[in-house]
Amino acid sequence: MKLFVDMRCFQDARFAFRGVGYHSSTILRNAKQHVQYPLEIVGILDPSLAPLPIEYARLADRTQYLVYPRLGNDVEIFFQPSPMTHGQDRMAPLLGRSRVFTCAIIHDFIPLEMPQAYLAETNALRAYANNFMWLRYFHLFLPTSQYSGRKLSELLGVDKKRVEVTGIAVRETLLSYAATVEDRLRGTQPMFKGRYFLIVGGDDPRKNVESALQAHAELISQHSMDAGLVVLGSYSETGREALRIFFTERGGSKNQIEFVEGLSDQDLAGLYRQAIATICPSFIEGFSMPVIEALACGCPVIASNCDAHQELVPQEDALFPPGDISRIKKLMNGLISSPGKRSELLKEQRSIVPRFLEQEVCRRFWIRVICDYEAYKKRVTKRRPSEKPRIAILSPYPPDRSGVAEYTAQSIQTISRHATIDVFTNAHPTSPESSVRRFDAISSFPYVVDEYERVVAVIGNSHFHKEIITLFSQYGGTAIVHDNRLAELYYWWYGPRTFAEMSSRSLGREVSVDESESWIRDPSRLPSIFFDEIIPMAETMIVHSRGIQKQVKKQYGFACEYLPFCCYRHFQEEELEEGSRTQARKRLGIPQDKIMIITMGLVSSSKGPLECVWAVEQLIAWGLPVSFFFVGSSEHYAGPLHDLIDQLGIHDHVHTLNGWLSNETYRDYLLAADFAIQIRSHRLGGLSGAVMDCISAGLTTVCNMDLAESMEAPDFVLRVPDNFSPILMAERIMNSFQERQHATRLTGERLAYLKEHSFDIYAERIMSALGLPF
Numbered sequence: 139m140k141l142f143v144d145m146r147c148f149q150d151a152r153f154a155f156r157g158v159g160y161h162s163s164t165i166l167r168n169a170k171q172h173v174q175y176p177l178e179i180v181g182i183l184d185p186s187l188a189p190l191p192i193e194y195a196r197l198a199d200r201t202q203y204l205v206y207p208r209l210g211n212d213v214e215i216f217f218q219p220s221p222m223t224h225g226q227d228r229m230a231p232l233l234g235r236s237r238v239f240t241c242a243i244i245h246d247f248i249p250l251e252m253p254q255a256y257l258a259e260t261n262a263l264r265a266y267a268n269n270f271m272w273l274r275y276f277h278l279f280l281p282t283s284q285y286s287g288r289k290l291s292e293l294l295g296v297d298k299k300r301v302e303v304t305g306i307a308v309r310e311t312l313l314s315y316a317a318t319v320e321d322r323l324r325g326t327q328p329m330f331k332g333r334y335f336l337i338v339g340g341d342d343p344r345k346n347v348e349s350a351l352q353a354h355a356e357l358i359s360q361h362s363m364d365a366g367l368v369v370l371g372s373y374s375e376t377g378r379e380a381l382r383i384f385f386t387e388r389g390g391s392k393n394q395i396e397f398v399e400g401l402s403d404q405d406l407a408g409l410y411r412q413a414i415a416t417i418c419p420s421f422i423e424g425f426s427m428p429v430i431e432a433l434a435c436g437c438p439v440i441a442s443n444c445d446a447h448q449e450l451v452p453q454e455d456a457l458f459p460p461g462d463i464s465r466i467k468k469l470m471n472g473l474i475s476s477p478g479k480r481s482e483l484l485k486e487q488r489s490i491v492p493r494f495l496e497q498e499v500c501r502r503f504w505i506r507v508i509c510d511y512e513a514y515k516k517r518v519t520k521r522r523p524s525e526k527p528r529i530a531i532l533s534p535y536p537p538d539r540s541g542v543a544e545y546t547a548q549s550i551q552t553i554s555r556h557a558t559i560d561v562f563t564n565a566h567p568t569s570p571e572s573s574v575r576r577f578d579a580i581s582s583f584p585y586v587v588d589e590y591e592r593v594v595a596v597i598g599n600s601h602f603h604k605e606i607i608t609l610f611s612q613y614g615g616t617a618i619v620h621d622n623r624l625a626e627l628y629y630w631w632y633g634p635r636t637f638a639e640m641s642s643r644s645l646g647r648e649v650s651v652d653e654s655e656s657w658i659r660d661p662s663r664l665p666s667i668f669f670d671e672i673i674p675m676a677e678t679m680i681v682h683s684r685g686i687q688k689q690v691k692k693q694y695g696f697a698c699e700y701l702p703f704c705c706y707r708h709f710q711e712e713e714l715e716e717g718s719r720t721q722a723r724k725r726l727g728i729p730q731d732k733i734m735i736i737t738m739g740l741v742s743s744s745k746g747p748l749e750c751v752w753a754v755e756q757l758i759a760w761g762l763p764v765s766f767f768f769v770g771s772s773e774h775y776a777g778p779l780h781d782l783i784d785q786l787g788i789h790d791h792v793h794t795l796n797g798w799l800s801n802e803t804y805r806d807y808l809l810a811a812d813f814a815i816q817i818r819s820h821r822l823g824g825l826s827g828a829v830m831d832c833i834s835a836g837l838t839t840v841c842n843m844d845l846a847e848s849m850e851a852p853d854f855v856l857r858v859p860d861n862f863s864p865i866l867m868a869e870r871i872m873n874s875f876q877e878r879q880h881a882t883r884l885t886g887e888r889l890a891y892l893k894e895h896s897f898d899i900y901a902e903r904i905m906s907a908l909g910l911p912f
């Protein structure tokens with residue numbers, strides 16, 4: 139059984155070593171002792187927060203940034219230790235899901251009681267209200283006090299049967315020191331060695347420290363009280379000085395007040411034990427750890443009569459209204475003037491301590507969680523074996539002008555035999571498709587509804603994938619990554635300066651804007667594949683290239699699933715016969731006596747367009763009647779390209795196209811050509827849909843080594859070195875032409891490749907990679 143835990147409260151210094159962090163860590167540390175199941179604790183972290191402190195690193199068996207869970211038929215548990223401190227919408231994939239039993243600690247609703255102090259800003263109010271809304275999706279609530287449990291029922295209408303008050307445990311380390319504490323502090327100690335009262339405060343207005351300070355100061359001025367005052371808690375120096383002034387203005391003396399913080403449990407135990415009493419003057423508390431800590435260490439307590447204190451301190455003669463200075467003075471003076479009062483009060487109060495020992499609190503907590511979990515499991519309806527699993531796919535889709543869009547559409551046709559598919563895309567498909575149950579816009583919807591066994595994000599290096607990557611970076615899960623880098627996307631998305639800053643973080647060194655822009659101009663210089671934002675969120679990552687798989691492992695230590703890239707344009711055998719090819723040339727208006735060479739795709743520097751032109755010039759010099767076509771828009775690279783064509787005087791031999799070609803015209807170029815050249819400078823195991831199209835058409839193609847090997851290309855794809863050499867490219871074409879290798883397209887190699895790289899096999903492999911039946 140998996141226990142998913144939101145561990146952001148341990149990453150956040152505001153909560154990690156205060157009541158929230160201490161209580162939550164105690165509960166987690168004891169989980170396996172009280173849960174009678176093989177239990178794997180999976181901690182969910184936030185990459186935008188600080189690393190998990192070493193003190194909490196062992197609370198989970200493993201940690202992850204991804205939130206979207208891979209669930210089977212078994213019911214798992216999601217434990218939320220602090221539902222009101224961090225945005226719960228990030229945890230949405232674990233809430234409201236039928237196969238996840240959810241439970242949450244409820245600490246308090248203090249911001250609602252004191253909105254001017256905590257919710258005065260609109261953003262704070264909105265964030266709190268949002269978290270409050272998500273509480274409705276929890277099955278079991280484990281408040282730390284009767285007061286917090288009662289407020290929960292009042293505010294949300296939660297049935298009391300779903301509430302178990304657990305309290306907060308005294309730390310065992312503090313108890314161990316409390317049992318053996320010396321008469322004086324070992325380390326930090328008050329400047330006065332006599333008697334003192336202890337106030338546990340903190341730089342928070344609800345702690346109401348001023349009331350205790352005023353009562354103490356007035357006792358000094360009116361009765362010459364010799365007892366000092368120690369204020370324990372975190373304050374800025376400005377805050378401390380303000381309290382000193384407040385204290386002295388009311389009759390106190392600076393040498394009778396001291397501030398301490400950051401004590402070890404050993405020193406804290408001594409500080410409690412030596413105090414006359416601990417004063418807890420808060421206006422409001424959710425529980426009150428100082429009450430239990432003080433009593434466990436042998437120190438009586440006088441406290442405000444807020445609800446949480448009355449649960450722990452039932453003695454009327456130890457309680458006071460928070461602002462009643464006269465009452466506080468009376469209680470303090472009674473403890474000083476009556477020698478036996480301290481021990482008498484401590485004896486009355488200390489009987490509650492056993493209820494809050496670590497084992498007792500954790501036993502209450504986990505027994506109730508497992509009891510409700512078992513009952514919930516019996517109510518959950520499991521998916522019938524005959525039902526197809528449901529998969530949501532976030533992807534560009536036709537009519538988006540994207541090779542990834544076309545690939546996704548083709549793959550879904552076969553995957554849908556094994557699963558029910560919903561596609562989330564910003565494209566607008568022109569007609570219904572039998573392979574897709576429904577189309578919807580890209581949103582967080584598939585991640586947060588209890589609808590899908592898997593949500594698959596399709597990621598590529600173009601603007602079509604911006605929203606998909608944003609969602610994946612928030613929730614994580616399964617990704618199919620089509621490209622060997624994301625640099626160009628992030629450069630366009632973030633802008634030059636932010637991309638340079640991102641590069642600096644990724645590489646661990648300073649990267650200038652000029653340097654990062656040089657990578658965009660020449661991808662062969664890229665020092666990274668820039669998967670930094672998606673790797674931490676990936677539970678499963680599927681790639682279509684052994685080269686990308688190796689690069690991800692080398693750079694990030696992450697093991698990707700490899701699935702062979704499939705042919706998504708298919709040609710009938712009769713289309714590849716000579717007569718059909720002749721007709722394709724006629725439709726394109728290309729003479730039959732020309733040696734026709736093509737290169738496919740948008741023209742850019744990474745595809746070696748200038749090297750292609752030089753290779754054509756060499757073939758012409760060797761006497762071949764070459765017609766070369768850039769089959770794809772060249773408008774973004776028109777200047778350098780036409781300058782070279784003009785310089786070499788070969789405009790009659792080299793032709794450029796603009797605009798998006800229809801599928802029919804694109805296929806005609808593949809049928810009509812004698813050869814193709816497809817080269818890429820970026821290497822790193824990149825793929826090419828154009829190379830796959832050439833293989834599918836049986837077209838003899840010149841390819842650089844990295845690209846050909848990444849495609850697992852057959853032998854009629856002619857390899858050249860990755861450092862482009864126009865001479866070698868021309869030689870490969872010349873030799874093939876002389877040997878008539880290009881004349882026959884219907885080869886056994888082609889058929890074997892198409893079978894291995896078919897979507898029928900791909901569909902089964904992807905279902906296996908997703909851990910789903912097929």
